[in-house]
Amino acid sequence: MLPLKEKDKAIVGKLLASGCCARCVLRFCCIGVPDAYRHGRRETLRQLRAFAEENHNCQNVGQLEPARKRSRLESEEAADEDEGEGVCVVCLGVLQHLSDASQAVQIADAVKKEKYEVDTLVLSISLPAQVCVRERSCWLPPCHFDQRSPRLARAKCGALGRRDVVQVKEAFKWIVQGPLARELGAVAVAAKSPLEVSVCFAHPETDADCHFLASTCPDCFKVSKNKQSAFTRMAVAKALEKIPDDKFLERSPRPPSRPSSGCAPPEVRCVHASVLAAFGARGFNFSSSGREDVDVRTLGNGRPFALELLNPRKSQLSPESMKNVQQVINASSEKVRVRDLQMVGRDAASRMKEGEEEKTKSYRALVWTQKSIREDDVAFVNRIEDLRVDQKTPLRVLHRRALAVRQRLVHSMSADLLDEHHFRLGLRTQAGTYIKEFVHGDFGRTKPNLCQLLDTHADILELDVESVDVDWPPALPD
Structure with missing residues (x-):
């Protein structure tokens, strides 16, 4: 059952007409039931179209079609539906073509290739910055049918605030984590883990979609030597917070324009907390001898730091094992290097802090x-x-x-x-x-x-x- 109600019909019809994919329609209807996103996208799209067109006395979407009938319909109508659906104007295809079982296989293969000895992993999703812009542009029109009374219009269409909309990242995890866990076998997807698997999506039209924000909030966008583009997700989110709805609607097309293409297949990166894994620790406290701004590099011999491991299963590592951990850390990034990794006592860590003002x-x-x-x-x-x-x-x-x-x-x-x-x-x-x-x-x-x-x-x-x-x-x- 798709938990939609009569009041959602206006939103469903409007969003489908605007070019939203089926799963984004569920997101904008604030459907927080993970199973609703795990049905096939074509089957969900058919159910949404039927729901939007059925008579207004129906309160809920009917049960999904039987598997045999569903299989026959998919084989007959798949081509027509793909042509009519197009690339989603909000998620840019992330919840359409890039969240199926083959994507789970790609992520699993990246984890297996590194041969990590872990029993859990954290799934981290990075989206193109313009998804925030397109989401706001698509969220606003259904709530502005009556321009004379936007609050009344919002109440009539049954929409909730933007913060109630299910995030693309959350929906992607709901869809992928089941197949991913099955592919990995003994490795479970968890909220905390020494292994972070980062799935990074990119889109070629990011700068074009966000360019109008730079003229409206120029102070939010600053190019630095560490950034390939000024339109980072954080900068775009900061600009969107500053722009009121009426001004945003003047500058942004609504509904969002059709993208010429969807997101490229994502880049999968595995970030392993090597020290935590080596000692079997559940967490750490980090301290360093001073700090710098995010745009300042620390060169030379680097900056002294110390890690206090929380609840470690091992209390000692051999010098050879510690050297191997250091090599793993240095091989995992081009921007960070560690030297002289070793065990120290609490007194030695205290001397590091004492020298902060004297150095x-x-x-x-x-x-x-x-x-x-x-x-x-x-x-x-x-x-x-x-x-x-x-x-x-x-x-x-x-x-x-x-x-x-x-x-x-x-x-x-x-x-x-x-x-x-x-x-x-x-x-x-x-x-x-x-x-x-x-x-x-x-x-x-x-x-x-x-x-x-x-x-x-x-x-x-x-x-x-x-x-x-x-x-x-x-x-x-x-």
Whole structure:
């Protein structure tokens, strides 16, 4: 039984006419019953069409057709239905052609290939950013039949709020996790596990679908060196939160336009929590010697960190086993490396934290200046040593750090001129110095700052940590 009611008829008819697939129609009707999504998509589509057309005295959709009749109808009508259905205007085919048994086989094959020794896994789904945009565009029209009274219209059509709509990720998991568990045998799909299987969908029209958001909320979209596109899912979601419904409807087509193609077959990545698996631990507490902004790389020898394992089944690993864990971690990512992985006691971890305020750090930054920089400006910067700086809590962290003035020491600086408006700036500073604020001044909250020293506006374009000068942990022999 599809748990639809009489009040859902207007929504079902409107969404089908708009180009939504059968499972997206169920989502917008807020059907939270997993079994409803596990029926074949063609069979569900037929039932929805019949429901939308039947007389208004019927309260629920009838029972699904018997298996023999269903098989015969599918063989006779499959081609016609596929042609009429097209690619879903909301999920872009994820819940149509990319959530069947063959998809479960592909995910299972990726897990089996790595030969992980685990009994559970977590399924993580990544969708194209424009799914959020198309979902909002398709959700709004059924609730705006009566433009003079949108609230009354929403009540008449029986729709709930956007937060009540079943998410594409959730529906995909409901469909796939059963066949996936059968393919993997002893490995179960769970809410927590050392093994995360990430299924990443992509679509070629993401930038085109989201482009209008950039002109409406330009502050939400910033290109960085770590991002291939400014239209990330997080940035798009932030922009959609800022745009009121009426303004959104002016800029976005409704219903959403037909995509020229569906999502490509997904990329499947396996992320294994190697340390947890090696020790049989159920969780961990992570601590590190300081931290950096998300757009700042830590190079050189890296940053000291410690993991406290929770409820481990093993208390020791041999040096060879620990080295193997380190190799597995380093082979799993191109952006993160671990060195000198070893067991340490609580006292050793405490020494790591004690050195946070005492250590020095070396940085390399790309700086832009408004006025032209000459060689004598570079020579002036190179001569600066042991500069004491007063830094009032930066505006960007004021929401989580107490308002205070902290004195920090810039031990030395070196500048390499690139052109008249750009130069590379090397700094060696006391730990805890806000480098970005030292460069641009943070509206005068950091004094002195590079803007004052060079008598021009300046900003930082790139920043890397070249070294964290803490002699911890002890170096291990190769």
